[in-house]
Amino acid sequence: MKEGIHPEYNEAKAHCVCGNAVVTRSTNKEISVEICSSCHPFYTGTQKLVDTAGKIDKFNRKYRNKGA
Numbered sequence: 001m002k003e004g005i006h007p008e009y010n011e012a013k014a015h016c017v018c019g020n021a022v023v024t025r026s027t028n029k030e031i032s033v034e035i036c037s038s039c040h041p042f043y044t045g046t047q048k049l050v051d052t053a054g055k056i057d058k059f060n061r062k063y064r065n066k067g068a
Contacts, residue, residue, distance in 0.1 A: 010027075013030055013031070016039060
């Protein structure tokens with residue numbers, strides 16, 4: 001392999017909005033995620049409402065008068 005063409009691969013800390021932090025490896029030093037395995041409904045078995053209303057409203061405003 002050629003020397004000096006690959007990015008540095010160091011330990012990184014991934015932070016979730018629920019407060020969970022995981023140490024992994026990445027080219028980034030810090031990683032921020034919205035949903036992790038500790039709070040995801042598939043892994044926990046509990047239902048959690050994820051705020052998507054803002055995304056849906058933004059989509060509707062953007063494409064309201066377009067199309068048929």
